[in-house]
Amino acid sequence: MTQRLRQCPRCGTLTPAGECCGAVLQRAKPWRMTKQLVRNLHIFAMSRKGLDAETYRLQLERVGVTTSKDLRRDAYMALMRNLRALPDSPRWKPRGKGRAVA
Numbered sequence: 700m701t702q703r704l705r706q707c708p709r710c711g712t713l714t715p716a717g718e719c720c721g722a723v724l725q726r727a728k729p730w731r732m733t734k735q736l737v738r739n740l741h742i743f744a745m746s747r748k749g750l751d752a753e754t755y756r757l758q759l760e761r762v763g764v765t766t767s768k769d770l771r772r773d774a775y776m777a778l779m780r781n782l783r784a785l786p787d788s789p790r791w792k793p794r795g796k797g798r799a800v801a
């Protein structure tokens with residue numbers, strides 16, 4: 700069986716102990732995509748990077764999922780890294796406020 704490790708938010712140590720750095724550790728919640736993260740990801744990929752649905756799907760497949768809801772932390776980080784490496788869409792205006800997305 701896997702040992703239940705908790706991560707100290709202060710020093711980052713993974714430990715089976717109940718406390719670290721003088722603080723009681725909560726059991727780590729399984730990381731998962733929230734609605735907000737999914738939304739942010741879609742805006743980033745589609746609006747900022749200008750990916751179409753097919754390209755976006757390929758980006759998901761590159762990190763091993765078919766839908767953003769299945770992303771786990773590592774895959775999400777890898778996906779964001781891949782997306783950040785792409786050029787911004789020419790239609791993306793970082794300083795334009797309230798610009799409608801066509």
Ligand SMILES: [Zn+2]
Nearest residue numbers: 707710719720
């Ligand atoms: Zn600690």
